[in-house]
Amino acid sequence: MIPHDTHLQIGSLLFEGLDQIDLTGPFEVLSRIPNATYRIYGRNSDPVRDVKGLRLTPDAAIADAPQLDVLHVPGGFGQEALMEDAEVLGWIAQQAAGARSIFSVCTGALLCGAAGLLKGRRATTHWASFHLLPLFGAIPVNQRVVVDGNWVFAAGVTAGIDGALRLAAELRGDDAAKTIQLYMAYAPEPPFDSGTPETAPASILQHTRQSVAGITAQREATARRVAARLGIAVPEAAPR
Amino acid sequence: MIPHDTHLQIGSLLFEGLDQIDLTGPFEVLSRIPNATYRIYGRNSDPVRDVKGLRLTPDAAIADAPQLDVLHVPGGFGQEALMEDAEVLGWIAQQAAGARSIFSVCTGALLCGAAGLLKGRRATTHWASFHLLPLFGAIPVNQRVVVDGNWVFAAGVTAGIDGALRLAAELRGDDAAKTIQLYMAYAPEPPFDSGTPETAPASILQHTRQSVAGITAQREATARRVAARLGIAVPEAAPR
Numbered sequence: 001m002i003p004h005d006t007h008l009q010i011g012s013l014l015f016e017g018l019d020q021i022d023l024t025g026p027f028e029v030l031s032r033i034p035n036a037t038y039r040i041y042g043r044n045s046d047p048v049r050d051v052k053g054l055r056l057t058p059d060a061a062i063a064d065a066p067q068l069d070v071l072h073v074p075g076g077f078g079q080e081a082l083m084e085d086a087e088v089l090g091w092i093a094q095q096a097a098g099a100r101s102i103f104s105v106c107t108g109a110l111l112c113g114a115a116g117l118l119k120g121r122r123a124t125t126h127w128a129s130f131h132l133l134p135l136f137g138a139i140p141v142n143q144r145v146v147v148d149g150n151w152v153f154a155a156g157v158t159a160g161i162d163g164a165l166r167l168a169a170e171l172r173g174d175d176a177a178k179t180i181q182l183y184m185a186y187a188p189e190p191p192f193d194s195g196t197p198e199t200a201p202a203s204i205l206q207h208t209r210q211s212v213a214g215i216t217a218q219r220e221a222t223a224r225r226v227a228a229r230l231g232i233a234v235p236e237a238a239p240r
Numbered sequence: 241m242i243p244h245d246t247h248l249q250i251g252s253l254l255f256e257g258l259d260q261i262d263l264t265g266p267f268e269v270l271s272r273i274p275n276a277t278y279r280i281y282g283r284n285s286d287p288v289r290d291v292k293g294l295r296l297t298p299d300a301a302i303a304d305a306p307q308l309d310v311l312h313v314p315g316g317f318g319q320e321a322l323m324e325d326a327e328v329l330g331w332i333a334q335q336a337a338g339a340r341s342i343f344s345v346c347t348g349a350l351l352c353g354a355a356g357l358l359k360g361r362r363a364t365t366h367w368a369s370f371h372l373l374p375l376f377g378a379i380p381v382n383q384r385v386v387v388d389g390n391w392v393f394a395a396g397v398t399a400g401i402d403g404a405l406r407l408a409a410e411l412r413g414d415d416a417a418k419t420i421q422l423y424m425a426y427a428p429e430p431p432f433d434s435g436t437p438e439t440a441p442a443s444i445l446q447h448t449r450q451s452v453a454g455i456t457a458q459r460e461a462t463a464r465r466v467a468a469r470l471g472i473a474v475p476e477a478a479p480r
Contacts, residue, residue, distance in 0.1 A: 024294070025265075027260060028259075028261040028397070038292075040294070054271070054296070055287075145429070157424040179434075181430060182434050182435060184397040185367060187439065190427070192414065194417075199427065
């Protein structure tokens, strides 16, 4: 926990083709952390579209960001386009080096991996990309939220809400996180028990795996190139 | 359930000062409903800011919306500014009259009430505004998601995700909803049990009630004016 009178700079990375709720789920929490400035940083200040078309506009460009106390890296299909982008990866690495906390959501973990930040780190990501974590030198942990040192990893998509509340508690104490949780009425009641590969009906898991097979194969090919660049020894085929 | 080959027009209302996750939580679900067009409609096509500053841009203006099959009305503090806005209320009423489903999230219910749509209807809203529902002639039901005929009401803020999955099941069947749930990894694990007035620590409930006391009082005064306009007989003081 950080002293309450220490002002925090919190920033989220916004990019074309992200999965919007990787950002907007945590936004609901991060924007309500006491004594903090929260801003959204894009490659530049232009609006982007999420993978399903939601138009979001950054507050500023990454080049204009101060050193952040909390860096939030969301994921989504659009993460692929940044996996070999020296400017964005360099920004993530530089911010992470100076941040008090780094918060990765979903396949934002792959971006952090491409920035060379996951070596030897316990991490998680979306279930469809979970098998790729070793390609970045990470130790995969099949939990919804993984805390490793000053890193918080949230697994897929909506896990960002759970991760953000954990992060809020780490930063400002449990009562601050509970207050935000009450405001946002976060007492979820999913109508079905289909939110994980372990609980979803087999036919639905198969269908959903197929629907992301293309992007998953592309992510694996990219991850292997990144592993070579980072000098990480990888198995012939990623474990499933 | 609607025949799978019937294309659906789904639309969300976007307005200045909404609570962004009232829109973006459901967005994750509504944008993935099979054989549907999903668009965001604003007062006009200008970007708006949510109550905490997130910049969101509509796809089109409400005046340019077709008759929607599914109308989604989010809430948030900014709802207050629309409670006596004839153009927006008229649009909600007109769309609701022709829609197959109407989906209210959080204090979006107050907007639907001001549009005269809640008389005799079982409904819910954010816990801090729950006592205001009778002022619109509604029957308050203290559940996270309330389904009444072709209406789906989600209670506060993040309840929109649960409500949207229920709605997806109503529209396209359980398997479609389960598929979306798996993709978005919606198997929530809140780190605390502080998401409702019943479970939150008393001190946190008191603090949070105080922090929304101003807007709640304003909402009550507005609701009483609306009740008079709609000819709804109301008790002297709204029940708490």
